[in-house]
Every structure is written in structure tokens, then in C-alpha cells.
Amino acid sequence: MNYFPDEVIEHVFDFVTSHKDRNAISLVCKSWYKIERYSRQKVFIGNCYAINPERLLRRFPCLKSLTLKGKPHFADFNLVPHEWGGFLLPWIEALARSRVGLEELRLKRMVVTDESLELLSRSFVNFKSLVLVSCEGFTTDGLASIAANCRHLRDLDLQENEIDDHRGQWLSCFPDTCTTLVTLNFACLEGETNLVALERLVARSPNLKSLKLNRAVPLDALARLMVCAPQIVDLGVGSYENDPDSESYLKLKAAIKKCTSLRSLSGFLEAAPHCLSAFHPICHNLTSLNLSYAAEIHGSHLIKLIQHCKKLQRLWILDSIGDKGLEVVASTCKELQELRVFPSDLLGGGNTAVTEEGLVAISAGCPKLHSILYFCQQMTNAALVTVAKNCPNFIRFRLCILDPTKPDHVTSQPLDEGFGAIVKACKSLRRLSLSGLLTDQVFLYIGMYANQLEMLSIAFAGDTDKGMLYVLNGCKKMKKLEIRDSPFGDTALLADVSKYKTMRSLWMSSCEVTLSGCKRLAQKAPWLNVEIINENDNNRMEENGHEGRQKVDKLYLYRTVVGTRMDAPPFVWIL
Amino acid sequence: MDVSNSCSSFSSSSVDSTKPSPSESSVNLSLSLTFPSTSPQREARQDWPPITSRLRDTLKGRRLIRRGNDTSLFVKVYMEGVPIGRKLDLCAFSGYESLLENLSHMFDTSIICGNRDRKHHVLTYEDKDGDWMMVGDIPWDMFLETVRRLKITRPERY
Numbered sequence: 021m022n023y024f025p026d027e028v029i030e031h032v033f034d035f036v037t038s039h040k041d042r043n044a045i046s047l048v049c050k051s052w053y054k055i056e057r058y059s060r061q062k063v064f065i066g067n068c069y070a071i072n073p074e075r076l077l078r079r080f081p082c083l084k085s086l087t088l089k090g091k092p093h094f095a096d097f098n099l100v101p102h103e104w105g106g107f108l109l110p111w112i113e114a115l116a117r118s119r120v121g122l123e124e125l126r127l128k129r130m131v132v133t134d135e136s137l138e139l140l141s142r143s144f145v146n147f148k149s150l151v152l153v154s155c156e157g158f159t160t161d162g163l164a165s166i167a168a169n170c171r172h173l174r175d176l177d178l179q180e181n182e183i184d185d186h187r188g189q190w191l192s193c194f195p196d197t198c199t200t201l202v203t204l205n206f207a208c209l210e211g212e213t214n215l216v217a218l219e220r221l222v223a224r225s226p227n228l229k230s231l232k233l234n235r236a237v238p239l240d241a242l243a244r245l246m247v248c249a250p251q252i253v254d255l256g257v258g259s260y261e262n263d264p265d266s267e268s269y270l271k272l273k274a275a276i277k278k279c280t281s282l283r284s285l286s287g288f289l290e291a292a293p294h295c296l297s298a299f300h301p302i303c304h305n306l307t308s309l310n311l312s313y314a315a316e317i318h319g320s321h322l323i324k325l326i327q328h329c330k331k332l333q334r335l336w337i338l339d340s341i342g343d344k345g346l347e348v349v350a351s352t353c354k355e356l357q358e359l360r361v362f363p364s365d366l367l368g369g370g371n372t373a374v375t376e377e378g379l380v381a382i383s384a385g386c387p388k389l390h391s392i393l394y395f396c397q398q399m400t401n402a403a404l405v406t407v408a409k410n411c412p413n414f415i416r417f418r419l420c421i422l423d424p425t426k427p428d429h430v431t432s433q434p435l436d437e438g439f440g441a442i443v444k445a446c447k448s449l450r451r452l453s454l455s456g457l458l459t460d461q462v463f464l465y466i467g468m469y470a471n472q473l474e475m476l477s478i479a480f481a482g483d484t485d486k487g488m489l490y491v492l493n494g495c496k497k498m499k500k501l502e503i504r505d506s507p508f509g510d511t512a513l514l515a516d517v518s519k520y521k522t523m524r525s526l527w528m529s530s531c532e533v534t535l536s537g538c539k540r541l542a543q544k545a546p547w548l549n550v551e552i553i554n555e556n557d558n559n560r561m562e563e564n565g566h567e568g569r570q571k572v573d574k575l576y577l578y579r580t581v582v583g584t585r586m587d588a589p590p591f592v593w594i595l
Numbered sequence: 596m597d598v599s600n601s602c603s604s605f606s607s608s609s610v611d612s613t614k615p616s617p618s619e620s621s622v623n624l625s626l627s628l629t630f631p632s633t634s635p636q637r638e639a640r641q642d643w644p645p646i647t648s649r650l651r652d653t654l655k656g657r658r659l660i661r662r663g664n665d666t667s668l669f670v671k672v673y674m675e676g677v678p679i680g681r682k683l684d685l686c687a688f689s690g691y692e693s694l695l696e697n698l699s700h701m702f703d704t705s706i707i708c709g710n711r712d713r714k715h716h717v718l719t720y721e722d723k724d725g726d727w728m729m730v731g732d733i734p735w736d737m738f739l740e741t742v743r744r745l746k747i748t749r750p751e752r753y
Contacts, residue, residue, distance in 0.1 A: 097642045097645045098648065180649055289653070312650065316740070363644055364654060366651065366654055366655070395644060
């Protein structure tokens, strides 16, 4: 029953921005559904194969901003072949045909081509913002079309993409009339950069707030850029090699002092560490620091820098900082909300850079901590219990022990109790990654306590199907479940097929599920796409007489309203 | 096999005033190249630990390696005219003097830096910019940050 005219209701809906809330609003009644769909400007699609562009546009004709995600998360770790899917072009073609006024596009793990970038740049007059995260398939020629044709471009943000750098002149493709840039991030480009074009572009972009350079931008260029853009808020330093007595370095030091709005710092690929001190004057303003690519900087220099960063909320760092360094973080960064500690030594040669002690110190010293990603060599149940007590507010807790089946190094017990303590104490936990020696018991705890859990990553854990069943039965809010190298099979997979209606996707690789189990699942659930990825032998599965019992290498299933996709490569078998 | 022990034994044998015999030092060299790991396949894995390719490539490209509480920085050393080079951990030395002393022992000849001399071999290095420079002009820790490889030139050059 509506006592208000539609325009009033629409105006009220304008204040509701989260897509979850808007989805909920649209379910209230037919009239609200209709009002909501015509007023929706931002749409988030977590799986590009769950829906198709035609249906999207039919429902939301006034679309202005679209977020699309393609490949499953484990694609980040080379578990999904490049040609699996997630192609952008059909979406751009459909959006262009419909003449929708697209202004923003945010993509994650999609295959983007130069052709689709060119089409994008020509089809939407008001296009303003392009954010590409972990995408691939395009070159700097595609960037050149965006630069040349998008007259109102505000954001060009390239994060962690694989871009074929043709060392072309894409930066000089921005017309002289382009003065609207707010974000320019090309840190992931590996080739040379036209420094003159870059400096001119920055000089004519008074609104530029975020600038992230690639490794081809040397120190003297950085100094000049910072003089042009003292209003910068977010800076990604490229290479940082220099001579501390040089004129460029002195100029840089002076320029940095003027950047009083600087809040976020990243980059430092190939850095000369004793020159980090140039940034000390602005450290007290920093809220975000990402040194995860600064592989050449010793722990001691990192610590010296961090000691100045009292307002830090987000810190991404390599484990070369050590437990001692984390203790400094704990005593200095009282505002810390998110910490990521990445491994610096992949060969694991007995290196104990960070241990459970560092994690405990952080949990004790940083009361606002809610997100952590921690790579370490060892862990104990006692430490995890302490961390749970210190930080009951975790939203994201991701632990990765480099030897994935390592038990508690003091008691030699599995880490079930430690993770159990985490899920029991952290009632708002939405994301969890497990590690270390783990039995079915940990999954019992997760099923019992992790009521808000939406994403769970499991590797080398569990004993029997019971483990996976505890999770599927217990975690009512589960959206994404990804499992690798764990002994879960058909029984768990098939126990409750309707569960997958409430989830976005399930990934299982190197587990115990068989082809016949997957086939049965596909039969029971026509609204599910059940994909088998078999790179090694495409047709052996069919020819083999024992095909039913043959184990499936990689299984990816997801709910969809548009049925089987037509663009799957030959090694992907959709049942 | 304890890698740090074999590394330091290699370095310490060159610090001794007695020359290591060529076969002994080459055995030590091969020992120092074996890394212990719980799984022999670990080095080759592209899917563990779960980090992005970009970070993986960055870490692979680094020169500094940490083992325990020590750091090591291995660079290639060539003697001009000799096609096969050696590898040396620069972190094992306290400064230019000990570096020269050890190189002189390793290559069984006298090596200096700085002064050009018709009699001695002169030590040069390739820096971050790819330029070949005379060893000894900059402070030692700055040298460690910029050096990419070493070359011992023949005396006649100068």
C-alpha cells in the first residue's frame, strides 16, 4: 500500500545505496519493484555468467554504473586456465546496442580485449570511470582508445592486470582538453612511459587525487610530478632508486613536504631504502601504506618508516618486517584496521620471519583491527585463542601457513581449537581462510559458530565428507566456498543440492568428487552450471570405461538464471 | 641439509689465509645451491603459496635472500678472459677490504680497486643503471644496494 506518489518513494530510495538493500527493497511488492528498477543506477554482478546483459538491461534500463566479476577467486593463483572465460566484449556490445548511459565500469578477473575497450570508448559519451582489477587480454593500444575518446574521463585505475605493453604513446593520446582526471593508476605496466606526456597530463589535471606510477618512472620525474600535483592524496611511487645527494632527490624532498593531503603511499619497486626518509615528514598523515612490492627494503628501514605513521589504518607489508617489526606496528599504529603480511621468501628455507608472536602482538596492540591476511611459517592454538580474545571484531581472518599441513609447532596438535576460538569469538566474521593441519573438527566449529560467514577458503584440510557437510549445513550465509586438495567427495557434494541456490559459487579442485557425482548433481539442479575443467586430457573422461568413478580435477559450479554458457573453451565441460 | 651452514662454510673457507683448493670450493658451491624444503616440488609450484603472479614475479626477481636472521646477496663475478664465472655472497663481507682479499684468494691473483695499475687486476661492477663503474668510490652499504655484478679486468686495459 502506497500513501505516497511514486516520485516520493523514488526519492526515498535514492538514499538507499547498498545493492543488498536495494535488492531487498525490490522484493517488497510489485510497485516497489517497478520503482526500484527504474531508479537503479548502480548494479553489482558477482558472477558474469549468472545473468546475461540483455536481461540486465531489461530490468535496469537506467543503468549508469556496472560492476562485473568473471573468473573464480582461485584464478589469482594460477588454478584456472586463461581461456576459461569471463569475456567483456558481449557485455559492451549489448550495452552499446541498448544506448544505456554507462558512466562507470568496474571489472574483476575478466578477459578484456583492445576491441572491447575501443568499443567502450566510442559508445558512451558520458563515460567517466574505468577500474580494472586482475584482468587480462588487452594491450596499451586499448588504453590509448580510452584516453583518446573518453572526453570526461575521471578514473583510469589499473590494478594488478596483465597488460601487454606495446611501449606505445597511450599517455599522449589524452587530448589537451582532457583536464578531468582524478585517478590515474598504471603501476602494473611493465614498459617504458612517455615522461613528457605524463608530466603534461598531470600538470593539466587539477583534480588529480590518485596517481600510481609504474617502475619506468624515475626519481627525477617523480620529483617534477609531485611539484605539479601537491594536492595528491594517493601516491604510488614507481622505481625509487637514486643518489641521496642528487639535485633530484633534494627537489623531491622539498616537493613531498608540500603534499599535505597525502594519505596513501604504495609502490617502491626496486627501492633504495635509505632514501625512504624523504617521506618521513608526511608519514604522520598517512592512513594507508602498501609496501608489499618493496622487496629490496630491509626490515630495519621499514620499521623506521612505520614509526612515523601513527595514523595508519591500512598496512600491507612483506614478512621481512619480522616479529620485532610487527611489535613496533602494534605499539605505533593504534588506528590500524587492516593488516596484510605477505611472504618474501617463497622457497621456505627454514626462515621464521614472522611467527605467531607477531600476530599476537598485533592483536594485542591494535584494538580496531578487523581484517587480516597473514602468511607465516608456524602457528599455535594458544596464539589463535589469544588473538580471538584480543580481537573479537574480525570481519576477515585469513591465515596462510607456508607449509599447509603443519600442526601447532609446540604441541604438534591440529589447529582445530585455535580456529574454533576465532569463529566462536568473532561473531561478525564474513571471510575466513584456514591453514595448517586441520581435521573435520574445525569444520564442526565453523558450522556451529560462523553464522555470518560468506566466504570460506579451504586448502589441504579435513578428513572426511563430514567436514564439508558441517559447513554446508551450518553456515546459513555462505556465498562462496572454495576448496582445494581436501578429501571431500560426492556424498558431501550431493547431500543438499538446494543449498547451492543460496550460494554464488562452489569451487573444488584436487578433491574426491567423481564425474558421476557431478553428473548427478547437474541432473538434480538444472538452475546450476556444473563445470568440469580438465586441462590434461580433454576426452579421456568420456572414453574411459570407468568414467563414472574417475575423479574430477577441477569443479566449479554456480547458480545462474541463463543456463549453460556458450563461450566455454573445449577443456571446460558443462554438464 | 642446513643451507646456512654450508653457505658460511663456503665464505669462511675463503676468509682463511689458506687458499681453498678449486675442487673443494666447487663442492661447497654446489652444496650451497641446494635448498631444504619439505616438498621437493615446492620451488616449482605456481599455485602455492596463494599469492598473485605479480607478487610472485617480484619476489623471484629479488637479489636479497634472507635465511634465518642473515641476509645474503649473491652476485656473479667474472674474470675478464675467463668464460665461467663464480658466485659470491657480498653480505658475507664487512667492506671493500675483505671483498678484495677474498676475491684475490678466489682468483689467485692480486686485485685492487680504485687506483689504476699496470700490474694489478682492477675490480669493476655493473650498477642498477647498467653502467660499469670502479669499485670503491661509494660507501659500502650503498654499493650493496646498487651492485648487480662484478668484473675483474685485465691489467693491460689500464
